[in-house]
Amino acid sequence: MxxxxxxxxxxxxxxxxxxxxxxxxxxxxxxxxxxxxxxxxxxxxxxxxxxxxxxxxxxxxxxxxxxxxxxxxxxxxxxxxxxxxxxxxxxxxxxxxxNDIGLFFQSFATSDWHRFDTAPRVIAVTGSNGKSTTCALIHHIMEVAHRPSQLAGNIGRGVLDIEPPLDGEVVVLELSSYQTELARSLTPDVAVFTNLSPDHLDRHAGMGGYFAAKRRLFAEGGPDRAVIGVDEDEGRFLAGQMSEGPTDDRVIRVSVAEKLTGPGWQVFSRKGFLSEYRKGRQVASVDLRGVAGLPGAHNHQNACAAYAAARAVGIAPKVIERAFHSFAGLPHRSQTIAEAGGVRYVNDSKATNVDSAAKALAAFDNIRWICGGLQKEGGVDALRVVADRVKKAYVIGREAAQFAMQLDVDAQVCGTMDAAVAAAMAEAEAGDVVLLAPAAASFDQYDSFERRGEDFVAQVTKRLRSN
CATH class of the missing domain: 3.40.50.720 (NAD(P)-binding Rossmann-like Domain)
Known part of the structure; x- marks a missing residue:
């Protein structure tokens, strides 16, 4: 505590x-x-x-x-x-x-630290998608590097429930906009912004308020290093605000959309290869294509953000690469739960909004897509760019028929997870992926996305065992 x-x-x-x-x-x-x-x-x-x-x-x-x-x-x-x-x-x-986040930052440092050789550090991660995977990956990297580390916030333990830090320890925090908007004290050593897409807009009175809540971690916190995804305008704006100029390496820009150039510090991924550039020169590279726990471009973005945060606290590239390959991934986030008869079954129940579902779909081909639930604002237009990867959709939720009518793919109204899994498995062929990526909240049928994902796993497991 x-x-x-x-x-x-x-x-x-x-x-x-x-x-x-x-x-x-x-x-x-x-x-x-x-x-x-x-x-x-x-x-x-x-x-x-x-x-x-x-x-x-x-x-x-x-x-x-x-x-x-x-x-x-x-x-x-x-x-x-x-x-x-x-x-x-x-x-x-x-x-x-x-809130408790403000109390944590107010209370984290103690007089005991004068005996430490290396002061503990806090890496705080915010953004719309990928926060949990990024945090878990950073924590895993620290473990592989034999650095003491604790994981807290929206993942792991509550921020005030962790143990007082050890000499040189790294505490990794996942922080939502609900937490960053109110905390009176925000002083991370390294702050990470993954990306931004519409979410929680009623709580923040629109995108401007939502981004402002995320931005507080940087503007109020004044981190020593800022790792910022720059694939959206908001990220580019934030990086510009935090930087004193092109050579300011206190800002590490991250992208999976383009090669980043310039005299600063950049980490980006293209065609499955992560590259780190400093002062205009490449200093490291990691092949992500064979990293089973990080499939798809959205996970490559998570890998880039985690890599940059780990480098910011002095972890060597080879150690980070070794950690990538031993990272098992998180439940309900592009989690392969089974492979049978040439069909792969993937649980991405955490894809609770359209943007995260589109990224999950972009990671695979020949998809039997289980989707639907409590729909959020903004419609499903962002899914059209990956519709060609979907062979058929199997729609769940209380408003499944209405959700199905919005999709540009062959869709079957199933209603329940049981019916959707049964239909998808009956029609799946070798080379197909049965993917749960709902693009909607779970609360019309489940009390959390975890319960929804667990139901998917249970239904798949039951039918595989009976075959």
Missing amino acids: IPVQGLTGARVAVLGLGRSGLSAARALAAGGATPVCWDDNPEAQARAQAEGFTCLNLRKQGAFEDIARLIVSPGISHLYPTPNPVIAAAWEAGVPVD
Whole structure:
């Protein structure tokens, strides 16, 4: 646990008692603060009270008297589409609003560090797609390099649940826009921006607000190194803002769309080869084509971002290359779950938006595509560029018929995962890929993308065993 510093003796309100909220309450108590907790869910209140925390209805008049700070869980909107009433009450009372990420950065460094030969480092990763794979890959690289490392944030443990860092340790954080938009303290040593595509637009009042939330990790954080994907205008804008000029190697530009040139520091992938250039000269190259855990251009982008972050903390190219080949990938992200009869079965349930699904489709040919779910804003137009890779779509979800009508491919309305897998497997031929890449959220039928992916795995496994 990371005990919270700077709030000893203070009463601190905690709104939302899920994983991050309870973790924040424990860390506040460990640092000498007095957490005052609230959640509208009585079961969540009971869990907090079972741990000895006081629950106080923060909606009541006068609840913020003597409160030093309000800590908010990431799922609670603080500005758009409308402010949560508790947050509005905190504003009215002049109480600062923060989250567990802000508490983490406020409390990470301690006086013990003066005994370390090498100060611990934080690598924080944000962006629309690829964050989890990039973080897991960076963490894996550190393990292969025999550098102590912990993985936290949206992946692994809560940020305040990790152990105090060791000498030379690297902490890798996956941070969503919900987390970066509110944290009062953001001070990573290396900040990574993977890419940007429309997502969570209602929460951020459009693309401008969504990008602004991501940008805070860089503009507010002032990292020593910034690894920035520049395949979208927003990435190019951000790289330009962070750089003092063409030779400023504090910014490492990353691309899978073009060869990057110039006197700065660049990492890019073309035709399956990753290249690192510095001062206009190539200094390293990695063949990604045989890396089983990183298939497709979208995973090559993840590889470039992870490579650049690892280089920023001094890991040698050959060590990174060795780590790539031993990386197994993450569940529900281009995860090959079986191969039988010449057919490959791939679980990419994490492809919850159109852009990530298009990247998953671009990684394979002869696809039997299982898609559908709770559709997000923006339609499915971005999928048309990869439609020629799809032999047939098998559509699930409560609105499967409506989703199928938008596709430019032969589509069968299946409704359920069971029916979709059965139909796809019955028609699959040697050389085909049965791919779950929903291009939609899971919440119409499942409580998470993980449960959806697990159902796909279970249905495939059941039928393979019965054959």
